[in-house]
Amino acid sequence: MADFLPQGGTEAARLVMQEARAGSATGLILIGIEGAPVTDLARISVAVAASLREADLFSVVAGGQAALADTDQADLFARRYLLAPAEFDTPSLRRGLEGLLRQLRSSTAPLAIQFGLADPPGAFLALIRTWIGTSQVRTIDGAWFAPDTDRALLLARTRAGGMDVPAQETATAVIEAAFRAANPGPARLLVAGPAVFARDAARAIKGDVHRIAIVSTTLVVLLLWWRFRSPLVIAAIAAPVVFSVAVAVVAVQAAYGTVHGVALGFGATMLGVSVDYPVLMIGHRKRGEPAAATRARIGPAFILAVITATLGLAAMVLSGFPGLAQLGVFAAVGLATAAAATWWLLPRLVVAANLAPVAAGNPAWLLRVERLRQGRLLGLLPVLAAAGWLGAIGGPAWEGDLANLSPVPAASRALDAELRGALGAPDVGQILILRGRDPEAVLVAQEALLPLLDSLRNEGVIAGAEFATRLLPSAAVQSARIAALPDPLTLAARLEQARDGLPFRPGAFQPFLDAVAASRGMAPLRPADLAGSPIAARLDPLLFQRDGAWQGPVVLAGVSDPARLAAALAGHRGVVYVDMRAELGGILSGYTARAWRWLGWSGLAVLLVLAIGLRDPMRVMRVLGAVGAALLVTVAALTAAGVRLSLIHLVALQLVAGVGLDYALFFTRRQLDAEERARTLRTLVTCNGMTLLTFGLLAACQTPLLRDIGVTVAAGALLAMAFSFLFAGQAPSEDLA
Amino acid sequence: MAGLAIVPERRATFQETRRFAALDQPLISTGHLLYRRPSYLAKTTDWPQPESLVVDGGRLVLTEGNAPPRVLDLGGIPELRTLVDAIRGPLAGDLTALRRAFTVTATGDAGGWILDLMPLDARAARLLQRAQVSGRETEVTTVRLVQANGDEQQMKIRPLS
Known part of the structure; x- marks a missing residue:
């Protein structure tokens, strides 16, 4: 994904x-x-x-x-005075011994014997606490x-x-x-987990694409069969569509290197739109008419429809959101190719096979339907209601959370959050990113940040933080600790003083004296020394190399005041504060704004093309009015259904506009006899049926992205059909025939 | 042993003596015990250092003095689980459960019996060499724990009422 x-x-x-x-x-x-x-x-x-x-x-x-395997525990234990802070002055040692005595009286005495005698300062205990983390699991058998x-x-x-x-x-x-x-x-x-999501998403998309491709093709073919009753007509209609999908795949492949599963799934449903062109052509042919004559009759509306639909998709291509741009290129290339094939290729096939629809039907039927237009002012009611309601609630709700755009179903994300919470596995939400030439530089940078993180925690701005240096301090810090270790004689003397009056036997702390002496001769432990060990598995996610630099994220938990945190970090160079959710939201709104901008431009371009093509302000207004009404009512219906609009819906609405323009342009053609109007109505109903079938199927997808597009386009196309019929066509009283 | 399983609740006082190789004198403490079938055990030390240790099922809650309680998961710490089982097992009279964690040797009769427990878990055996539980009739009177390093802890138990 x-x-x-x-x-x-x-x-x-x-x-x-x-x-x-x-x-x-x-x-x-x-x-x-x-x-x-x-x-x-x-x-x-x-x-x-x-x-x-x-x-x-x-x-x-x-x-x-256990949280740490025996060998790990032994490794950490041996290096306790390098990895954790400890005090070796007499008063501190005295406090350590007193604490140890208390522990010997308590139920934790066995632990005191195992680790305490060799570590009165308690460095190992502190170390273990940082390694164990925040898991809440219980262990059974x-x-x-x-x-x-x-x-x-x-x-x-x-x-x-x-x-x-x-x-x-x-x-x-x-x-x-x-x-x-x-x-x-x-x-x-x-x-x-993210890996499972990636797999599930890929699997779901693959499944969706297969299902849609098969089912929607079957349904479209059945619909066409019902309409035309001729396998030859269906074959002729299929030719431009299959050709257009092939060209679109090649175009996307050439532009992006790969074709994404989502683009392909979407492409399969583009059938429902591009198949309109051959259907419009054949559906309008009179029996025995030369193909060129049909083409001439519907030509102006056809060309305008293709140009405006393709222009409408430009916003998708230019939004800059890579996935959507792929969809846009796929759709635009597919539409243009299907149209071109219909224009130049189809007429030959049609004439060769003498294809035409069955009879246009009884004109009386047409008149009854067209009489509906007498009450078309009533059609303004839902539009006004939608506009009024949207205005009253301050416009549709917008989706700002990229997570909700993810192809991962909400149930999977909920399961992930639940398991994650139980295991105490970090959910990367708010992190600081530090970078450096090498691991040491990153660790040193993190250590410089320690006082600030401590004070932020004391102020309650953050609940905690996990980062590499807490597990493995820099070589500089370790060297400093080694240098600060007292020599054996000094330490023995101090210990003797500290022991005064306590019941410990003289030799009781020999393991401690030995450990400090051994630590003085140790070299600092570096990340490279850990390679391959279980400890490394814990450290790796917190300290890693990427793009030639080393990175050490500080994973913050329980950030209560992001603004304060950002302000506190302002003075620290090289520390990048990343709030994943806010950042993703920001990225998203950037793309949405850009998509809106291009949508505005493509709207203007469509207006221009319509003005030139129709040369009649009244008809331009009627066409745009029909499409605008469909968009408005669709948005209102989605909002009423509790949907938060996203970039995806924006794209789907562009598609609705393209389809709606098709309908409106064909309805608004001038000076048609009843027979031609009947052909147009029947053909457009067929087109609309195909769009509803294919996008309606998309609405049943598991992939949220495809589902959103499906719902929006299916609802929009139905409304576009209704409003185009009512507003773009001529009322019976204006009928010039 | 089976007779132990009949008693639903036991209250007792204890005196504990700990001998450590590292110390030149034993540490003595006193307190009281409360056991409720099947798996609840509260050991409250009153003197000289107040402490409460409550085991319920797999959860252990340790409260030292006025410090906030610490909750430990027995399943995750086999050493500790073995220590708890050595005391709780005989109180419950559940020989099957004891045999899961220890090699059990029983000697004596109802008038005076001794259970010798050797831990089976290797990690636990490093901490607890053996436990010896003695008693008469349905009462446990002494629990003696011997650490691997020779340190020893002996708890004398006197039933209340």
Whole structure:
């Protein structure tokens, strides 16, 4: 899905999109197992974790073992005086010993014996606390469980990036296979995470595209069969459409390198619009008439319709939103090609096979229908009501949250949030990004920020923060700590003083003295030394190389006052504060504004083309009035249904305008006899039916983006048909025939 | 042993003596115990250092003095779970549960019995070498825990009422 997202203009925006595309958080897979007795769930979870560890696709598989493995714990323990701060003066040591004695009296005595005698300053305890994090899981029979439901939890991170869809397909397939192999019985597997979303979205789009392509083609063919009763006519109509889809795919491929699944899905429904052209041509032909004559009769309306529809799509192309631009190019090229093929190719086919519709029908039927136009002023009522209501509520509601534009269904996002909360896995919302030449530079920069972060936490501006230097301080800090360690004799003397009057035996703290002496000879631990260890898996997402620079995000939790935070950071050079949601919203509104601007220009261009083509202000007004009425009532209906309008709806409305112009232009043709008017009405009803069928199907898609387009266009096309019939056509009293 | 399982609730006082290799004198404390079937155990130390330790199912809540309570997940800390099981298991009279965590050796008769418990979990065994629970009839009278390093903790239990 990532290639469907925009690049972003500002540095922060670029970082946000980069993070969304390839950030290490994107490889995270959250797994839940539920629906069976707890002991079964634990057994399944342990078995799944074991198979996943064997699969070697994952850099981390966590689901039940203690927060830190023994070897990790030993590593951290050995380096405790490098990695965590500690005081070695006599009063501090005395406080440490007193604390230790208290602990020996308490229920935590075993821990005091295990770690405390070797570490009276308590450096290791502080270190462990930073490594353990904020998970709320409980452990049952060696498996993690959610805090308040019987759901086993596992966490895995793929080695491949989250947007590497084939790799994610493999990873999730392995998870599902591991689950089935664990003899799950009635238990259910839940999987969430950005990587799973990417896969699900790709899968849903693929499924949608297949279904739509097949079903909508079938329905359109059935409709055409009902209308024309001739396989030859259907073949002739199919020719320009198939040709136009092929050309559109090639054009998008040439322009963008790849054709996105969404563009293809959308393209399949563009059939519903581009198929109008051959239908209009054949539908208007009189039996035995030379094709050129038909073309001459409908020519002006046909050409105007094609030009205005294609112009309308320009706004989509020029919005700059990459996915939409692809859709726009696809649609514009497809429409223009279908029109051109209809204009130059179809007449030959039509004449060769002598194709024409069945009889135009009984004129009495037509007159009855056209009599509806006598009351067309009543048609203004819904338009005025829509305008009045929209005005009263201050215009339609706008969607500012890019998340709601994502192709991920809301239910999946809710599951992700739930599992994430239980596991304490960070949800990247607000982060500070620091960069440097090498890891050390990044760590030093983070350390410079420490006092500020502490004071922000004390003021309650943030609840907490997770970042690399808390886990692994810079080599500079570690060296300083090593240099500050007292020599063995001094330390032994101080300890002796501190011990005075306490019941500790003389040799009790030998492990501590040994550890400090050993630490004096250690070299600082650097990120590179950790490569491949389980500790590295924890550190990697917080310190990584990208685009030649090293980055160290500070992941903030519980930001209560973003404005204060931004102000506090203003003085710090090189620190970029990124509020992912606000940033994404900003990116989105930028694109929406741009799309509006281009929509304005293309509207003007359409007006100009209509003025030149129709040469009659009254008819221009009637055509535009019909289309405008359809758009207005569609927007009002969507808003009334609780829909928040987005860029996607804007695009869909352009399509409605294009389709509506088709209808209005054909209805507004002058000096037609009853037979021709009947042909026009029947043909346009056929066109409208095809649009409703294809876009109506789109409305049943799983992909929210396609669904929004489907609903908007289907509703808009129906309204456009009604208003074009009422407003653009001539009233019976004006009939000159 | 099975007789223990009949008693739904027990209240008792205890005196605990801890001997550490690192200390040149034992640490003594006193307090009271409350056990409720099947898995609730509260150990309240009154002197010299107030502390409350409540285990309910898999959750352990430890409150030292006036400090805020700390909640620990027993499942995540096998060492601690074994320590708790060594005390709670005999009180519950659930031999099956005890056998899941320990090698159990029982000696004596109803008038005076001893359960020797050796932890099965390797990580737990590094901390707790063995536990010895003795009692008579349906009462537990002594729990003795021996750490791997030889440190020892002995709790004498006197039932209330």
